[in-house]
Amino acid sequence: MTDTPREQELIVSKQILSIEQTFSTGPIMGHFLRELRDNQRIMALRCRANGRFLLPPREVDAWSLSDDLEWIEVGPEGTLCEFDVVYYASPDPLTGATRNVPYVIGWVILDGVEGLSPLWHLIHTTDIPALRHGLRVRAVFAETRTGAMEDIVHFEVLNTGETGP
Amino acid sequence: MTTDAFTIAGKMALPYQYFAGATSSRCIVALRDEKKILASRCERSDRTVFPPRQVCDLTFEDLSDNWVEVSDRGTITGFTIIRYAEPYQPMAPPYVLALIRLDGSDATLTHIVHSEDIETVAIGQRVNAVFAETPVNNILAIRHFCCVPTDSDSP
Numbered sequence: 001m002t003d004t005p006r007e008q009e010l011i012v013s014k015q016i017l018s019i020e021q022t023f024s025t026g027p028i029m030g031h032f033l034r035e036l037r038d039n040q041r042i043m044a045l046r047c048r049a050n051g052r053f054l055l056p057p058r059e060v061d062a063w064s065l066s067d068d069l070e071w072i073e074v075g076p077e078g079t080l081c082e083f084d085v086v087y088y089a090s091p092d093p094l095t096g097a098t099r100n101v102p103y104v105i106g107w108v109i110l111d112g113v114e115g116l117s118p119l120w121h122l123i124h125t126t127d128i129p130a131l132r133h134g135l136r137v138r139a140v141f142a143e144t145r146t147g148a149m150e151d152i153v154h155f156e157v158l159n160t161g162e163t164g165p
Numbered sequence: 166m167t168t169d170a171f172t173i174a175g176k177m178a179l180p181y182q183y184f185a186g187a188t189s190s191r192c193i194v195a196l197r198d199e200k201k202i203l204a205s206r207c208e209r210s211d212r213t214v215f216p217p218r219q220v221c222d223l224t225f226e227d228l229s230d231n232w233v234e235v236s237d238r239g240t241i242t243g244f245t246i247i248r249y250a251e252p253y254q255p256m257a258p259p260y261v262l263a264l265i266r267l268d269g270s271d272a273t274l275t276h277i278v279h280s281e282d283i284e285t286v287a288i289g290q291r292v293n294a295v296f297a298e299t300p301v302n303n304i305l306a307i308r309h310f311c312c313v314p315t316d317s318d319s320p
Contacts, residue, residue, distance in 0.1 A: 147171065
């Protein structure tokens with residue numbers, strides 16, 4: 001080996017592997033996604049044992065271990081309770097495309113939800129510095145819906161000037 | 166309730182970068198630009214290996230600068246016939262993937278063997294490297310190997 005660095009062509013292979021997959025919703029997520037797609041309604045599950053809201057819904061409440069659950073429509077408006085501004089241009093795992101930055105993801109407590117059971121989604125705003133806890137937001141549904149979380153495109157900020165509870 | 170269940174067809178995209186490193190890059194550039202097959206030579210273990218490696222796996226000698234050219238002819242030491250289609254295959258099935266020991270090399274490489282009748286491919290079959298006509302930045306700079314008749318200079 002010589003100590004002086006050599007000029008050398010170093011080969012890098014950039015690829016995007018695309019893997020076909022099928023997601024089986026099961027009955028609970030199936031009902032939730034069907035309501036999003038067909039009726040533009042956001043459905044949460046409420047546990048009758050302890051009153052906890054499950055959103056997105058689950059088959060069994062993790063705290064009470066009860067499957068005695070009832071469907072309750074919530075939203076589409078809600079209150080922003082936490083948010084992150086993302087500057088890292090990560091790849092979208094569904095397409096491989098690099099995401100546009102910055103974008104905002106937020107935890108939204110939808111109207112009708114009791115307790116701290118937030119829905120996590122994109123927050124659309126043209127004014128990131130103006131974001132703050134307590135802003136009122138509303139779900140914007142896609143025109144063409146497939147039965148996926150993307151049926152809600154994002155939550156838009158409502159210019160009501162008021163802040164929620 | 167179960168009538169609500171349905172399936173969603175989707176895709177998962179996995180972007181990644183593979184860095185060939187100094188040793189493999191040198192080898193691929195030689196295949197691509199000069200149609201030369203460069204192997205790594207370890208004097209201590211008296212072995213020549215293709216595909217090349219930076220370090221000998223027996224003696225741990227640094228082989229970075231010990232390049233020797235080996236023949237574009239070799240012998241099949243093992244093979245399989247791929248009969249099913251799957252994403253990211255190098256060509257449409259059926260095709261032969263074989264372990265090939267090039268003349269002058271003590272290791273085998275895995276590559277495609279092209280044959281008029283793949284059912285006649287056998288261990289011991291002599292093969293010849295066919296280089297890609299357009300530049301390729303991976304082992305497919307050798308497009309495939311062709312079967313050739315057993316010759317008198319076989320080792």
